[in-house]
Structures are given as C-alpha cells and as structure tokens.
Amino acid sequence: MVRRHELTNTQREHIAPLLPQTGAPGGRWADHRTVVNGVLYRTGTGIPWRDLPERYGSWQTVYERHRRWSADGTWSRILRALQAGADATAPDVDGSWAVNVDSTTCRAHQHAAGARHAPPADHPEKGAERVWTQRAGEALGRSRGGLTSKVHLLTDDRCRPLVWLTSPGQRGDSPMFIPLMQALNVARTGTGRPRTRPDRARGDKAYSSRANRAYLRKRGIKATIAQPDDQRAKRRRRGRAGGRPPAFDREQYRRRNTVERCIGKLKQHRAVATRYDKRDYIFNGTLATAAIVIWLRDPIKEPSDTA
Incomplete structure (x- = not known):
C-alpha cells in the first residue's frame, strides 16, 4: 500500500535508474525505495528525523543517505534528468520558452541555528559536486x-521549478536575478547542448533594474518586467534624456503567476515552509526532494504520447 508522501510504482520506475547502484566498498545499500520514501515523508511533514515511523527503518540511515546525496549532488542529478526537455514541454502560446522569477522567505526553526563553522569532509566545498546553492554563511539571516x-x-x-539559489532572508531580489539566469541549465531529450537561454523572462517590480534589463537584452531574451513608480517618475523628470520606457506586455505579465503557484507547491512540504536543516547544502537537498515530487507529479510527455 502506497501511503501519503511516498513514491508510487510508476514514480519509482522513473527515478530507479538515476539512483546510485552501489554503496560503500564492501557494503550494500539499504533498500533505496524505503529510504527515499522516508526522506520524502520527512520533507512533506517536517517531523524530526528521530521521529520517522519504523516502517522506514533506522532514522540514522535515512538521514545519512539524505545528507550524503545532498552533498554529492545525487538529488540534483535526479532533478536535472526529470527536467530534460522542459523547454519543449512548457512552451508559450507562440511556441517560445519562457521562465518566471520570484523569491520566497522561509522561516528558520531554532534547530537550524548553531552549525559548526568548518563544514564536514564530504561537504560540496571540500571537492564534491556543488549545485543549486550560493553560500553566504549558511544562507541564514536575522x-x-x-x-x-x-x-x-x-x-x-x-x-515546475527549474533552478533556485538560497541566500540569507534579508538579501534583495534584484541582485540575485543574473546569478539565477546564469545557473539555468536544462538538458535536451535528444542531442545538443543544454538550453541556457529562454526566449522570455518574466518578473515583478523587484527585478526592474538597468543591469538586469541590459543582461537580458545582451542575450536576446525578451523581458516582461514591471517597472516601479519611482523609476517611471525619474525617467519622466529627465525628459528626452530619460529615454523611452521599456517595453511591457500586460498579457504576458499575467502568466507570471506560475512562479507564485510553484512556490505554493514547494511550501506544501513543511520542511521547506520552515527550515529545520542547519546546513545550507542539506536544505538545498530538501528543496530538491520537494522539486522532484513536483516533477514526478507532472512528468515529461514524449512526442509519441501526444500524437
């Protein structure tokens, strides 16, 4: 019987080939499905690791697997494989590929504080693959x-989430826009290099800046970003020297709500809505497991499925 927050048989078949096939030298992995279900249960409910139901086995095994896969990029590789071809399965009305940007603040539980200053030996900064995170302390702000x-x-x-970066809670949105766009990397289902340049980017007033618009213009990406009132007033005061107002498509801007709905889906997972992880790289692993669930519930459709 498949319980809430657990993988169905179809979902397991999707990710089974993407999971590590061997454990430590001379040892064997505990059953992957049981452990992954334990991780997803904790991500969905936000309960302490020690309180995991006995059906998932030893809580230390489940936690250690999650910590290790967060550090070596296993969760991120699974997500990247599920995302392959995203530009082909989420086209705009004119057949173009658009992305939407926003941010959300996650309240950190008191248990998230107090991490050691020196990261463990297998932390991404010690040589393992590091993805999805931008370190600033432990991405905690007061x-x-x-x-x-x-x-x-x-x-x-x-x-569906494509890429994210974490930062302390007081960090502004606009300075993180260019790093986010630079981190975008969606594999293709067939041959060819990964897609890194969408046709359009949508964002609210927080992302309206000369630097962000210049970056998009340089890369040939259409910008649908609302302009705040103070920027409009400043341009008008300068008269002809202020230049023309940036192009703005209201119909396109209405579609930006998809990023807010995605944030709502992510925060249905209580370990995302409230951060319990001390380490930023483990919190990013928790975000990745929540994103994997979203993608598994909205799988890629191959051309033969829609023919």
Missing part, C-alpha cells in the same frame, strides 16, 4: 522576525 532563509526561484509555465 531580522525582526528572527532567522530566515530566502529561496530565489526560476520556474517554467507549468509551475
């Missing part, structure tokens, strides 16, 4: 509300 982390996110038009 404000009136306490400890927070911010997740900066790019999604496609089917509310």
